[in-house]
Every structure is written in structure tokens, then in C-alpha cells.
Amino acid sequence: xxxxxxxxxxxxxxxxxxxxxxxxxxxxxxxxxxxxxxxxxxxxxxxxxxxxxxxxxxxxxxxxxxxxxxxxxxxxxx
Ligand code: SF4
Numbered sequence: 001x002x003x004x005x006x007x008x009x010x011x012x013x014x015x016x017x018x019x020x021x022x023x024x025x026x027x028x029x030x031x032x033x034x035x036x037x038x039x040x041x042x043x044x045x046x047x048x049x050x051x052x053x054x055x056x057x058x059x060x061x062x063x064x065x066x067x068x069x070x071x072x073x074x075x076x077x078x
Pocket of ligand 1: 009010011012014015016019020021032038039041042043045046
């Protein structure tokens with residue numbers, strides 16, 4: 001992905017590392033900030049990635065700490 005191809009809303013989005021600006025084929029909405037299209041699924045991605053962000057961060061943290069999946073799950077639930 002080239003960052004120059006992303007709309008300002010994506011470049012300024014705190015979910016960019018998770019969403020990656022979404023699939024280029026789905027970028028056909030425009031806002032008033034620039035003439036660069038963004039994904040029509042943006043609002044859904046925001047809801048989804050906001051919902052999984054914290055559990056995903058916990059999973060990544062504990063997956064570095066533990067090798068066994070049951071230990072990871074136990075630590076996340078604690
Ligand atoms: S959630 Fe929306 S604004 Fe954020 S990077 Fe994805 S498409 Fe762009």
C-alpha cells in the first residue's frame with residue numbers, strides 16, 4: 001500500500017495499522033477533505049476494529065509471553 005494513495009481520513013485514522021485503508025476495490029466514497037476515495041465499508045471497519053482492538057492487543061501481548069494457547073486464553077480471561 002502506498003500511503004500517497006490513501007485519503008486524509010485514513011492517514012489520520014488510529015485504526016490504519018489494522019485496516020490498512022481497506023481494499024482498493026471498495027474505495028468509492030469521497031469526503032470534502034480531498035479528492036481521494038475511501039472505502040464504503042469505513043464505518044463498519046471502525047466499529048469492528050474498535051471492538052477487537054483491545055482483545056487483539058491482549059492476545060498479542062500474551063502470545064509473546066506464553067507458547068501454549070490454553071495459557072494464552074487463561075491469561076486473557078483472568
Ligand atoms: S477505518 Fe476507515 S478511515 Fe480508518 S483506515 Fe479504515 S477505511 Fe480508512
